[in-house]
Amino acid sequence: NAGVMQNPRHLVRRRGQEARLRCSPMKGHSHVYWYRQLPEEGLKFMVYLQKENIIDESGMPKERFSAEFPKEGPSILRIQQVVRGDSAAYFCASSPIQGQNTEAFFGQGTRLTVV
Amino acid sequence: AQTVTQSQPEMSVQEAETVTLSCTYDTSENNYYLFWYKQPPSRQMILVIRQEAYKQQNATENRFSVNFQKAAKSFSLKISDSQLGDTAMYFCASAGGTSYGKLTFGQGTILTVHP
Numbered sequence: 001n002a003g004v005m006q007n008p009r010h011l012v013r014r015r016g017q018e019a020r021l022r023c024s025p026m027k028g029h030s031h032v033y034w035y036r037q038l039p040e041e042g043l044k045f046m047v048y049l050q051k052e053n054i055i056d057e058s059g060m061p062k063e064r065f066s067a068e069f070p071k072e073g074p075s076i077l078r079i080q081q082v083v084r085g086d087s088a089a090y091f092c093a094s095s096p097i098q099g100q101n102t103e104a105f106f107g108q109g110t111r112l113t114v115v
Numbered sequence: 116a117q118t119v120t121q122s123q124p125e126m127s128v129q130e131a132e133t134v135t136l137s138c139t140y141d142t143s144e145n146n147y148y149l150f151w152y153k154q155p156p157s158r159q160m161i162l163v164i165r166q167e168a169y170k171q172q173n174a175t176e177n178r179f180s181v182n183f184q185k186a187a188k189s190f191s192l193k194i195s196d197s198q199l200g201d202t203a204m205y206f207c208a209s210a211g212g213t214s215y216g217k218l219t220f221g222q223g224t225i226l227t228v229h230p
Contacts, residue, residue: 033216042119042206042220043160056217089158095216104216106160 002027004094005074006107013082013114021077021110025094032075033104034067037089049075082114117142117209121221128197129229135182136192136205136224144211149183150218151192155203163205166190197228 005024013019025032030051035043048056049069060067064082069075079086089111093104118141128134140149151163166174166183173181178198182191194201207221 031216033218035218042223043218045217045219048217091160093160093216093218103162103165104210104218109158109160111158 004029004092004105004107006090006092006110008110009108011110011112013112015083015114016081019079019082019086019112019114021079021090021092021112022074023077023092023094023107024074025092026096026105029094029096029105031095031104032069033093033095034075034077035091035093037091037109039088043091046077079112082112084114087112087114117144117147117211117219119207119209119219119221121207121224123224124222125225125227127227127229128194130197130199132197133193133195134197134226136194136207136226138190138192138207138221140188140190140207140209140219142188142209142211147209147211148215149181149190150208150210151179151181151190152206152208152220153201153203154206154223160206164192194226199228199230202226202228 007022032049034046037043045059047060047067064080066078089109091109093106095104120139147168149166153161153163164174164176164179178195180193204223206223208218210218
């Protein structure tokens with residue numbers, strides 16, 4: 001059973017470009033969570049999704065950031081018109097059906113660098 | 116709302132010795148979970164140990180154990196027989212309510228194990 005897969009591992013974007021980060025959850029997991037880790041800081045929750053639904057986006061910046069988890073395919077975190085302050089490591093975690101497991105499994109993260 | 120505080124930015128220990136990392140938290144949830152995650156230089160988030168708040172018995176995983184003081188809202192991690200591979204950033208985290216993958220992380224403690 002493969003773990004949570006994130007790609008790319010490293011992404012470099014120029015200011016103003018779009019960044020797309022992909023996350024494939026573990027097999028059988030229907031819950032996906034995105035986190036952002038700024039340098040020298042802990043992870044901060046961004047958004048919680050189930051298939052085709054955003055459950056909690058309380059940690060998402062109001063502009064330029066969006067997330068989806070379609071019926072088929074990976075979850076996507078999209079950042080439009082990136083700025084230097086978006087440079088960070090973005091982690092995805094997945095968990096199975098709510099209530100049956102209390103552990104979220106993390107991917108290895110995508111390090112976004114905006115130049 | 117939940118908050119997690121780690122007051123020790125850095126700690127060091129000699130190989131084979133014991134070290135304790137501190138964590139305090141605050142939550143309005145009646146049911147919640149507490150976690151310690153390890154983040155080595157590879158950036159992979161690795162679950163070290165978890166504690167269900169409704170359990171009075173402290174969790175133990177091999178060389179890792181916790182001291183859970185619910186009334187004091189304290190959740191410290193003890194690492195016995197420290198090994199060089201324990202060198203990493205350690206994050207304390209909490210999750211509550213019905214969304215156990217929605218974690219609130221502390222700022223982290225950098226642990227260095229010296230030979």
